[in-house]
Amino acid sequence: MSEAPNVITRAYDLLKWLIPIVSKFPRDKRYTLGSRVENKLLDILDLLLAANYSRAKLDILRKVNLELESFRFLIRLSHDLQFINLRRYEFISKETNEIGRLIGGWKRQHYN
Numbered sequence: 270m271s272e273a274p275n276v277i278t279r280a281y282d283l284l285k286w287l288i289p290i291v292s293k294f295p296r297d298k299r300y301t302l303g304s305r306v307e308n309k310l311l312d313i314l315d316l317l318l319a320a321n322y323s324r325a326k327l328d329i330l331r332k333v334n335l336e337l338e339s340f341r342f343l344i345r346l347s348h349d350l351q352f353i354n355l356r357r358y359e360f361i362s363k364e365t366n367e368i369g370r371l372i373g374g375w376k377r378q379h380y381n
Contacts, residue, residue: 273321276371280314283364294352302347309340313368320375330376337369 287310294303313336320329344365348358 273317273375276368276375277314277317277321279364279368279371280310280317283361283368284310284314287361290353290357294347298350298352302343302350302352306340306343306347309336309343312336313340317372326379327376330372333372334369337365337372341365 284307288307291303291307292299313333316329316333316336320326320333323329341362344353344358344361347353348355353361
C-alpha cells in the first residue's frame with residue numbers, strides 16, 4: 270500500500286488537532302509563533318499533496334523533511350515557552366516522528 274494517503278491523512282489530522290491549541294497561545298505570541306506553527310504544518314500538507322501528484326517526488330519529499338524539521342523546532346520552542354504542555358508536546362512529537370517515518374517509507378518505495 271502506498272505511504273502517500275497515510276502520511277497526508279496523518280498531517281491533516283495533526284493540523285486539525287493543533288489549530289485549537291495554537292488559538293490558545295498568549296495573544297502576543299498567537300500571531301507570531303502560533304501563526305508560524307500553523308503555517309509550517311500547512312506547508313507540509315501542501316508539499317505532501319504536491320508530491321502525491323508529481324513525478325518529481327524525491328525533490329518535494331526532501332523539502333517536506335526540511336519543513337518537518339523546522340516544525341519540530343517551532344513545537345519545541347512552544348513547549349519550552351510553556352505554550353504547549355508536556356502531554357501535548359509528547360503527542361505532537363510522536364505524530365511528527367510518525368509522519369517522518371511515513372515520508373521515509375514513501376521515499377524508499379519509489380527510489381530503491
